[in-house]
Amino acid sequence: AYSGSVSVISGLHDVIANIPVAGASSIAYSEYTGNIYVSQYSMGTMAMINPYNYTIVKVFPAGKTPSGLAIDPKNGNIFVSNQEANTVTVLNFTGSLIKIIPVRSDPLQVIYDVQSEQVYVSNFDSDTVSAISASSLSVVANMSVGLNPYGIFCGKENRTILVANEYTNNITLINTSTDRVLQSITIGSGPQGICFDPDNSELYVTNAYSNFVYVLDKNYRVSAKIYVGWGPSGIAYDPYNDYVYVANYDTDNVSVINPQTETVLWNIKVGKGPAGIVVDPSNGYVYSVNQLSDNISVIDPSDNSVIHSINTGSSPFNGVYDQSNNLIYIGNFGSNNVSIIDPVDEKVISSIPVGSGPQDLTYDPQNGEIYVLNFNSDSVSIINSEERVIGTLATGKGPEGICYDEYDNSLYISNSGANSVYVINATSVSLEAVIQVGVYPFRDCVDPFNGIVFIANTNSGTITILEPLSHSPGYTHSPYLAYRIWFIFASVVVLSVVIAVYILLARYKK
Template identity: 35%
Template sequence: MLLANKTPQRPPRRMLIRAFVMTVTLVGGLFLAPALSVEAATLPSIAVGSDPYDVAVDSANGDVYVTNQNSNTVSVINAATNQVVATLPVGLDPMYLGTNPLNGDVYVGDNNAGDVSVINAANQVVNTISVANTPSGVAVDTATGNIYVSQWNPGTVSVIDSATNTVSQTITVGGQPFTPAYDAENGDIYVPCWSTNAVDVIDGTTNQVIATIKVGSGPNYATVDNANGNVYIANWESDTVSVIDGATNSIVDTIGVGNHPRAIAVNPTNGNLYVTNNGDNTVSVISGTTNQVTQTINVGSGSSPQGIAVDPFNGNVYIVDSGSNAVSVIGLPAGWTPPTLIPEPVTVGSVSTQAIGNLGFNPVGAVQNGTYMGYVEERAALTAGASFTGEGTDSSYLSAILDGSGVGQQQHVSAVQQGQFAALYQKLGIIPTWTNNTIPIAQGVAALRKAQAPTLAIENYLVQIGGYSWAAAQQQAAEGFPIG
């Protein structure tokens, strides 16, 4: 689970001018059909840095934070627009996140640096705090303001005073502690301990371990549902979630989920819990009332879902897709309406089209000038005959290709090829649209083969739309694309 030091890579820096529209199309598909298994092509995604791991929502400023391990950065997403608005350099191998609603600070566990970076509500890194070693989870006690940081090795929890941002105490717990959770009802902190298959309970007043609760095999994440008072533990090796009654600190249920559950988030807008299953690229949805799995969401082949978080204000669920360097977004509550998107004319050479110009940046100039690699792709798409005219009504979602993971695939497909391929996909009608936001991948591959598209274009389609890994797409090519 803990990764070795990696060479830093520059994260994609582009503004996703159409991913916003894709998010809206998911509402009917997800909330009106509780038994639905969602196809990967319908999940909107936001490009972040390299090898993202954890995600958290800061209720103080409404921003969403994503750690990027290989980039040594944190991506900041504006929850109102689902756009990346900042990329912050932090320590080496940032993995775990915790947000403090008392002062708006965000705490980042830098795994290989052995420290915690502190980001304030203005999205500035204001402090770095040394801890014992290999921080492996962060929890915030909203009663005392203390920050609890677990350390995989040597098996301790550091207590940080958020008023001074200094370590005030170190608590010894069971072997290889992972992501803890704070229970506001009883004031306790629950620490999953991987090697002992147990959860150590710390009294938030005395900072003493007061109980040890046996759970499933390989516990690695804890969360608390304040609505029912239960504590939920993801057991990586058992493929289960243990349910602890916070009043008695006893196991009351064990829920079977997908393969290798990694993280859990509670959605206060609908009472559900969401569990990322890293081993089978799915998310299990659990009813907080019945503790039963009510839905399984397919995040996409090769997505390797890791962290997960819920925006308590709008109910959006953010899933870290480490395999595609992106964050998927589930849902929007009924009645939510996006801001009016105002198209502005943009011309590239002899080609004229439109871009959305009122979301707080300048896409028109960026497309024209090719400011970032993503806009080199857009220029290539335009000159190859693609059209963005009428975005937000019935046009093809070129964002499915040019936004999301496309920028991070330059080692396989050049920016110009990416744009040219996108234009081809649009011409063949095999990109999701406003009226048809689910495209059968096999149908798209068949259309590309019939059009005698280059093998690379078909492989790229499988990766960008079908959610395949490059290795899986190349295997399809070697076998003659049996899927289509």
């Protein structure tokens, strides 16, 4: 916008052309025509660009102060939000005026939703979002959201619009089937760590600046605030004892939360600067990753005592448990490598060099690979079952969190420097989507039952909720599945015995 141009970036991430476009404010590609359209805020016009020779084909009027634009892929119609005129101008793909639609005050961003075939406009000054029917070209709903809605986003295959509210620092979720607000989520001060309790369908979020853990119920409402130690960061759920473990970075301890009572049962002294928590689901053992003392504290879940300490590389940040070989992988931020720990022998058996600043890891049970997030080099290192790095993926700026979603076989990467989430297909290892989220996205986690991904945005104090890009369940593995099947089977057997005894007693009395 300030340089009055459009930069063209190749697949090799090189700028290959700069196209002069005065007052450029928003840009969109039209599947209908194959052209690029750029709104020119200060000029009141729209530029149509040929993407093959990088030339402006045509410039046409687009209303006063065009700020955002969206294109209907079915017919090529262009919807332009006119900020100072409080209208949306509708043009056909050649630039001819079709209609001017009045909306609320200060429309900024506009987006087209393929599922509902509607256009959604964020009205900054009126704290609303307008829904426009793409067929009737009329406003069908105005929804109140947070203060000063700015960015607006919708997924490929879901029916939810996410609206970022600048002044209230929260996210509003809108159901496009009903055009009603689902909820707005604000989650304390400095949310960092996040984990999901599948047994109770609850979400736990650490707040590093307020020293609380927030608990969200299945409807994503805050159901409890639990005071823990200072600077809570890493957090994990232990299915072995149904407890939640919280790493308190500034008080060098781990808080143990009982989800049933939503209270802290113990505060366990560990090493210095605990930043991450790893759980071994086979025996419930908990591993506190201590960044400042360069070691791992091993916690026995039977009495929640530290039974051993294991030295790692420099500045370990977080880790992950590999279900295929029962090993633990720790990312050492300071030494740029991954320590592989045998939990039986309680020692490091190997170290693997990776990118610069490894700090978060995730495990893919379908191929047995470990994905290591490298903060300083903006990359992901892929480690196979033979403990070799077999590839590297590029991420956004400042990647902080990574999780694997079995529901759609995708990796979700939180890029703190870009306020975005990369979605990568784990099979083709290709980028599927870039999703704008809150400010400084830090850690993320997945609900294993429906594939929904939760992103903790540290600086905006919010949680972003993402639906998986594909609703095909495919292969799904859950460590709780066998337990649940056994429980159901046992319940049926017990119930059958009770009924049989009751019938025998009834006959005996007769």
